[in-house]
Amino acid sequence: MQHRHTLAAAAAGMLLVAGIGATIPAGASSAPARASTPPTIAQVVNARWGGHATFDRIVIDVRGTMPPVTVRQVSALHYDGSGQRVPLAGKYFLEIGLSPAAAHDDAGRSVYQGPRLLKIYLPTLKGIALTGDFEGVVTIGAAFDTKPAYKTFRLHSPERLVVDVAHPVGCRT
Secondary structure (H helix, E strand, O other): OHHHHHHHHHHHHHHHHHOOOOOOOOOOOOOOOOOOOOOOOEEEEEEEEEEOOOEEEEEEEEEOOOOOEEEEEEOOOEOOOOOOEOOOOOOEEEEEEEOOEEOEOOOOOEOOOOOOEEEOOOOOEEEEEEEEEEOOEEEEEEEEOOOOOEEEEEEOOOOEEEEEEEOOOOOOO
């Protein structure tokens, strides 16, 4: 009986060394998943906005550690991957990029709960769209009728990026 266990163990070892054994997908684990474990890559889970007396605000919620962020003015918004133009009306656009980041989990399911493409009626902010979740970069675009004068900052617990876009005092939503 002992001899049979030894032969079976040796055969299994040879199959694994030869690469014929069962494969486990990358990221799979035999340990139980814990809800409180932060993701290995930052996950962009929401984008929201609000109007204030002197500025409009965009807030991007992130699960995990905030990745490096770029905010730049572009002449038009395009969907990452396809290159198709994003159908948001406006004369000026901001592209907000977070990388490394994802708007999906390791199984490919979306974790992003925010707008995919939405027209907004605020004094400066006219629209927002998720423009990309591609190759470790999440991009969100924002549309404006006037050139945006903006500032960005980060808030913690929970992690979020804030983009404030100024507008003249006295504007009403």
